[in-house]
Amino acid sequence: MNVETMHSSLPLLILISPLIGFFMNGVVYPLKLKGFAKTDPNTAGATATFFIGLSFIMACIAFSKLISGGENPSLTSYCFEWFNFGGLNIPFELRIDKLSATLVMIITGIGTLIHLYSTSYMHDEECVGRYFSYLNLFCFNMLLLVMGNNLPLLFFGWEGVGLCSYLLIGFWYTDTEKANAGKKAFIVNRIGDLGFLIGMFLLFRELGTLSLPEINTLLKNSEVVARITPSATLICLSLFVGATGKSAQIPLFVWLPDAMSGPTPVSALIHAATMVTAGVYMIARLNPLFELSPVALSVIAHTGALTALFAGTIAIAQTDIKKVLAYSTVSQLGFMFLACGVGAYQTAVFHLMTHAFFKALLFLGSGSVIHACSGEQDMTKMGGLKKYLPHTHFTMLIGSLAISGVPFFSGFFSKDEILYSTIALPNGISYLFIIGVITAMLTAFYTGRMMSLTFYGSEKMSHDVKHHLHESPALMTFPLYVLAILAAFGGFFGVPHLMGDFMGHMPHFLSHWLEPLVPAKVLPLIAVKLPLHEGVVMVGSSIIAVLSFLAGVMIFKKIQFISDAFSGLAPLQKLLSNKYYIDELYAFIIVNPLKKISGLAGGIVDKYIVDGAVNGLGRSVRALSGTLRGIQTGDLQTYGLLMLGGIFLAILFIFKVLV
Amino acid sequence: MSLVIVILAVISAILAVTMLFTKNPITSALCLLGVLVMTAGIYGLIGEHLIATIQLVVYAGAIMVLFIFSIMLLNLNVESSDFKERPGVFAGGIAIGLAVFGFILFALNEHFMNHRLDYPEGSFGPETIAKLGGNSKVLAHALFSQFFISFEVISLALLVAIVGAVVLAKRKID
Amino acid sequence: MTNDVLIQILAAFLLTIGMLVVLLRRDTIMILMGIELMLNAANLSIVAFSKSAGMIEGQIQVFFIITIAAAESAVGLSILVNLYRNFGSIKTQNANTLKG
Numbered sequence: 001m002n003v004e005t006m007h008s009s010l011p012l013l014i015l016i017s018p019l020i021g022f023f024m025n026g027v028v029y030p031l032k033l034k035g036f037a038k039t040d041p042n043t044a045g046a047t048a049t050f051f052i053g054l055s056f057i058m059a060c061i062a063f064s065k066l067i068s069g070g071e072n073p074s075l076t077s078y079c080f081e082w083f084n085f086g087g088l089n090i091p092f093e094l095r096i097d098k099l100s101a102t103l104v105m106i107i108t109g110i111g112t113l114i115h116l117y118s119t120s121y122m123h124d125e126e127c128v129g130r131y132f133s134y135l136n137l138f139c140f141n142m143l144l145l146v147m148g149n150n151l152p153l154l155f156f157g158w159e160g161v162g163l164c165s166y167l168l169i170g171f172w173y174t175d176t177e178k179a180n181a182g183k184k185a186f187i188v189n190r191i192g193d194l195g196f197l198i199g200m201f202l203l204f205r206e207l208g209t210l211s212l213p214e215i216n217t218l219l220k221n222s223e224v225v226a227r228i229t230p231s232a233t234l235i236c237l238s239l240f241v242g243a244t245g246k247s248a249q250i251p252l253f254v255w256l257p258d259a260m261s262g263p264t265p266v267s268a269l270i271h272a273a274t275m276v277t278a279g280v281y282m283i284a285r286l287n288p289l290f291e292l293s294p295v296a297l298s299v300i301a302h303t304g305a306l307t308a309l310f311a312g313t314i315a316i317a318q319t320d321i322k323k324v325l326a327y328s329t330v331s332q333l334g335f336m337f338l339a340c341g342v343g344a345y346q347t348a349v350f351h352l353m354t355h356a357f358f359k360a361l362l363f364l365g366s367g368s369v370i371h372a373c374s375g376e377q378d379m380t381k382m383g384g385l386k387k388y389l390p391h392t393h394f395t396m397l398i399g400s401l402a403i404s405g406v407p408f409f410s411g412f413f414s415k416d417e418i419l420y421s422t423i424a425l426p427n428g429i430s431y432l433f434i435i436g437v438i439t440a441m442l443t444a445f446y447t448g449r450m451m452s453l454t455f456y457g458s459e460k461m462s463h464d465v466k467h468h469l470h471e472s473p474a475l476m477t478f479p480l481y482v483l484a485i486l487a488a489f490g491g492f493f494g495v496p497h498l499m500g501d502f503m504g505h506m507p508h509f510l511s512h513w514l515e516p517l518v519p520a521k522v523l524p525l526i527a528v529k530l531p532l533h534e535g536v537v538m539v540g541s542s543i544i545a546v547l548s549f550l551a552g553v554m555i556f557k558k559i560q561f562i563s564d565a566f567s568g569l570a571p572l573q574k575l576l577s578n579k580y581y582i583d584e585l586y587a588f589i590i591v592n593p594l595k596k597i598s599g600l601a602g603g604i605v606d607k608y609i610v611d612g613a614v615n616g617l618g619r620s621v622r623a624l625s626g627t628l629r630g631i632q633t634g635d636l637q638t639y640g641l642l643m644l645g646g647i648f649l650a651i652l653f654i655f656k657v658l659v
Numbered sequence: 660m661s662l663v664i665v666i667l668a669v670i671s672a673i674l675a676v677t678m679l680f681t682k683n684p685i686t687s688a689l690c691l692l693g694v695l696v697m698t699a700g701i702y703g704l705i706g707e708h709l710i711a712t713i714q715l716v717v718y719a720g721a722i723m724v725l726f727i728f729s730i731m732l733l734n735l736n737v738e739s740s741d742f743k744e745r746p747g748v749f750a751g752g753i754a755i756g757l758a759v760f761g762f763i764l765f766a767l768n769e770h771f772m773n774h775r776l777d778y779p780e781g782s783f784g785p786e787t788i789a790k791l792g793g794n795s796k797v798l799a800h801a802l803f804s805q806f807f808i809s810f811e812v813i814s815l816a817l818l819v820a821i822v823g824a825v826v827l828a829k830r831k832i833d
Numbered sequence: 834m835t836n837d838v839l840i841q842i843l844a845a846f847l848l849t850i851g852m853l854v855v856l857l858r859r860d861t862i863m864i865l866m867g868i869e870l871m872l873n874a875a876n877l878s879i880v881a882f883s884k885s886a887g888m889i890e891g892q893i894q895v896f897f898i899i900t901i902a903a904a905e906s907a908v909g910l911s912i913l914v915n916l917y918r919n920f921g922s923i924k925t926q927n928a929n930t931l932k933g
Contacts, residue, residue, distance in 0.1 A: 633932060637855070637859075
């Protein structure tokens with residue numbers, strides 16, 4: 001394969017730019033103004049937006065260079081040797097190839113829009129400078145994650161985005177519940193990170209390198225493949241544990257819904273568009289490794305499918321608009337892992353991209369709604385907002401159609417491709433396909449419900465809120481419209497072959513783009529295993545999507561829960577709105593025993609054993625020194641005698657007189 | 660071997676031993692003075708006239724006066740009985756002394772008999788010194804040309820010592 | 834036995850005696866005198882060696898040593914005065930505040 005590596009400072013510049021923004025907002029302004037809360041919101045927002053925007057412009061330049069760069073071009077910045085000991089040599093090296101370029105474009109592009117949106121959204125908050133510095137720091141770490149040319153660098157960014165996520169979820173740290181949500185996100189992610197670290201260590205033990213291109217080159221060698229295959233399952237599963245933590249999959253998804261207590265633009269950027277997709281990126285990046293372990297792939301596919309279904313059902317019963325979107329995100333991430341698990345890595349990246357568009361749009365739209373309703377997030381206290389918020393309604397409708405998979409919106413293409421992959425690819429399993437279809441139906445259904453409860457139906461808000469209702473300023477609606485355009489037409493980057501033929505041989509752009517890095521499996525038009533024509537899947541899923549969406553909209557115009565119409569479903573409703581009691585289950589299984597053990601450790605082990613050892617050490621040192629202090633007689637002449645002995649020995653030693 | 664030197668050496672050895680064992684500090688100081696004078700005599704006899712003079716002037720003249728002055732000033736002229744009270748220390752001291760003395764004698768033996776610790780001959784033999792105008796002239800010439808910097812530094816050190824002595828000894832003025 | 838050997842033996846003896854004075858006598862002033870005696874013995878040895886080797890560096894050295902000895906005894910005696918003031922005695926066994 002023709003690999004053209006161009007040395008360029010562009011990756012470094014793209015990376016550094018948000019960091020400068022972070023220093024401006026985090027260090028320079030506070031120092032200049034002598035206080036953290038004193039930065040003018042407009043200045044802070046403009047600075048942060050400027051630097052991420054600069055990054056976006058440079059990313060565009062890098063992207064254009066890649067387009068004209070040949071078959072498999074990449075831009076590399078070697079900065080310095082990060083650390084080097086033993087056989088481990090880790091350079092601080094950044095690399096933009098076609099896969100990371102896609103991600104960099106999404107991060108910087110959507111990042112810029114969300115910074116712009118935040119400038120208006122966060123205008124009346126305290127400590128806006130702090131908010132924007134975190135946001136810029138997040139972009140820096142996320143860029144490092146996707147551009148890092150080796151696993152430790154990727155892990156650095158991985159941890160960095162976790163940190164920023166924690167800081168931003170707990171942005172309103174005076175509210176204990178929100179601060180705890182931040183802690184929960186951080187701690188749950190730690191569990192995943194442990195898996196990632198173990199996977200990394202195992203990989204180093206097996207391959208002796210952590211550089212991503214080297215790993216992928218080594219895995220083309222059949223001898224190496226034969227050697228590594230026995231341990232590949234363990235490595236892949238360890239890495240996947242890391243991915244479940246970061247990308248909120250079963251069993252580590254519990255932090256993402258709680259993470260919604262952060263500011264809404266943060267949810268849009270971090271918990272929908274970028275950070276949570278890091279796991280998908282990592283798997284796509286290491287796809288030759290995952291290909292070696294059918295077991296691990298199967299686990300990934302099942303986890304993804306189950307998560308998608310599970311989160312989709314929970315989302316139906318939620319009343320908080322952001323919680324609905326959060327569970328929807330978990331569900332869509334499940335879809336991406338399902339795609340990875342069946343070997344359709346390209347499709348996963350495709351869905352990652354379209355999801356970034358429409359989910360960021362939905363979150364920003366919900367932010368606009370919340371903004372308009374004076375901070376109210378409960379959908380049961382909204383309704384009929386369509387006439388008050390025309391722009392928000394229009395853009396969110398597009399986002400909803402996209403996520404539901406209504407034909408010719410972006411979500412349709414990617415979701416359809418995933419569904420078809422699950423059944424048509426050799427790794428695909430037919431019941432996963434069924435789960436996928438059900439989840440797609442649920443997705444359209446709860447999205448319709450969300451739209452209906454929020455924008456249609458009767459007005460249920462209080463008088464005060466109604467009095468203050470207003471459409472958001474242009475600074476907030478502009479990003480909505482940009483994202484709406486992307487959500488509507490983003491799917492045309494990946495038109496399926498079947499449909500492309502009808503549209504004058506329109507190629508699958510993304511597939512061609514990613515082909516050198518993420519090779520596509522052959523997608524036969526008529527599957528080998530199940531004789532379902534791609535067209536059948538496509539038409540069927542579009543019909544299901546449209547019908548479910550319409551059903552969602554219609555049913556919930558009058559009522560708020562399914563159980564309002566069918567009283568028999570009340571227990572199910574209760575189960576779903578309590579999220580299957582997962583949090584309670586975790587508290588019972590893990591948290592409470594842990595607390596008991598900690599109490600035991602603190603009360604007995606620490607008090608008697610640890611403290612005893614420490615105090616005993618102190619006491620024995622005292623006793624020993626009490627004996628040894630006799631040497632210090634304080635008598636001048638004893639010291640003189642000892643000095644004489646020393647001189648005597650020194651003479652013996654230096655002049656070797658007696659030896 | 661000059662008989663005079665032997666006599667001086669024996670006297671100074673006796674005086675040194677007396678200095679060690681006498682009870683009275685004044686006697687000790689006078690014994691030390693005697694040793695220093697005898698040493699000056701030895702210097703003179705082997706032809707080092709300048710060193711002999713300095714030994715007399717600085718050691719015997721200045722330093723010993725300082726010692727005796729301190730003894731008088733602080734009224735330290737009390738009998739001490741260091742050895743009677745501590746016979747063990749006395750015996751141990753003698754043993755240590757013999758060991759050190761024996762060690763140095765061994766080293767001297769190595770040097771004089773076996774020539775193990777050899778060093779190069781210098782260029783200032785007795786004839787050269789006589790030709791150059793005598794011991795004092797040669798030394799003075801070396802001191803004020805080759806070792807001039809050291810000479811100045813030493814004078815500075817003396818100054819510092821004077822100031823230090825004054826600072827240490829003066830009473831605090833409250 | 835030549836003059837050189839005799840003088841070196843004398844120097845060794847004086848050094849030993851000076852050392853014993855420093856180690857055994859309990860008066861601080863005796864310790865200072867012992868140091869002077871040891872310096873004197875060293876001077877004697879240096880001069881004799883230098884003389885027999887036909888050099889003059891030894892004599893110059895001794896000149897400096899005598900100067901330093903003078904300075905040292907001046908400082909030492911002023912310390913002694915301070916010691917007497919603080920402890921009321923110049924016995925070394927009384928000045929043992931460093932005792933552990």
